[in-house]
Amino acid sequence: MSGSATLPASLILVGAGKMGGAMLEGWLADGLPGARVAVIDPNPSAAMVELCRAHGVSLNPAAPAEPEALVLAIKPQGLEAAAEGLAPLAGPGTVVVSVLAGKTVANLKDRLPRARAVVRAMPNLPASIRRGATGAAASPETSEEQRRTAHALLASNGHVEWLESEDLIDAVTAVSGSGPAYVFLLAETLAAAGVAAGLPPDVAARLARQTVAGAGELLGQSPEEPGSLRQNVTSPGGTTAAALGVLMAEDGLGPLMRDAVAAAKRRAGELAG
Template identity: 45%
Template sequence: MDDNTMSGPLLLVGCGNMGRAMLRGWLDAGFICADAVHVVEPAVSLREEAGALGVRTHVSTETLEPGFKAALAIFAVKPQVMAAALPAYRPHVAEGVTVSIAAGIPLASIAAGLGEVAIVRAMPNTPAAIGKGSIVLCANERASAAQIASVTGLLSANGTVHRVESEAAIDAATAISGSGPAYVFHFIECLADAGVNLGLPAPLALALARETVEGAGALAMATGTPPSDLRRQVTSPGGTTEAALTVLMGDEGLRDVMRKAAVAAHRRAVELAGNISA
């Protein structure tokens, strides 16, 4: 155990794919001991998978001890059920900090369900499942510096954590990092399809597309060089890459398409937040 270790208890509400992957990251990183974690998950199969990690599991709040108080509670449930689920946890989270990773639910809506407590809203993305996530968070005024630091330490086991001051930035980040993996997966699809169109066997085309995206991303992270410079370094005048970039960077090219896609995702994030808080 190190200085970032929590003594607990930690309460995880919901243990689906994202919740379980994040929990495994916290345990593997030594952020908390398994016996200090309580998971509430009504689905039998998901509860059994959580139990296999050595944590304590519960069907509902009814099997939590009446005096149970979470130092840190994480809600990893579907946005549609949050409003109905929150009130039952009021007695158990009043003295700690609550983290919501449910997309589109504003801090004010969470406080309406839990009361005036310390709350952090976080937006992870799917690479958090392998410790490579990009996670954006913001906190309400009741969250102390120590609590925010504790949450940041917890989530850092799942990837890189960025703190923002406004919820508007969370909605913008949803359009970039939250939905972004799907954009990259689609790019891989398209690149592989282009390879097949040029005559490559489908398995080879897909392997080349995956490896190219992985390698280019790793290079961009490792060097810290601006991507525009990296692009120029691989683009020889009159060469094959320049020929391709003439298409990708032309009118209605990739930059314009990505901006339109991000605007559409951001608009939907704002709409969802408004619908939930209404």
């Protein structure tokens, strides 16, 4: 993406739950003045009320003006009920950024008929600690400047990949959207295997947890490819090589992961209708 990413001059966040709240915290940490932001949420948590108060963010304003950016972070099933109230806020000059799973650009334009620039994004759970991975796709009407604005909003919570086509969102959902659960399962099963090998359950759990966390941090910081890092810790004929002989067998982790991602992608398509 060419040019620098800039946070918008005016922003309305709709939905301040876990994901919306994490995004707001990221924007504020990146220097977005609270006076530029309005939050719409009928049932904000006490923590959100305090965050808005501390930073001068307008919470549930009576008559918000049409913003430069409108971020939708409500539950997908809540879009229908909220659309009537949101439609006046999404004007031709507004970039709409949606993190609603399963809601396509066409779905959003149907419910926000004045909107032209729409960005559909799929973040994942580590966005809550600003280490997320997000895939994003923009409608053709989205200008380069609006893409930069959307990028700045999404990048506040981690890495952003821009997709050539919205059709790839389901694959993103299957890889990075659902991916943290796969990693958590790895920690679970590694701990269980440690118990089966004779370790006390609490020791196995701590070792597995720190191993996955530490390896992830190393992967994030190292310029080397995952395959190279794997080879670096695999001595020929050693213990790691013996374990990898099982995991990398024809019926091992590779085909299981392909089947898992394919199942998640298929289900994402079904949920999108």
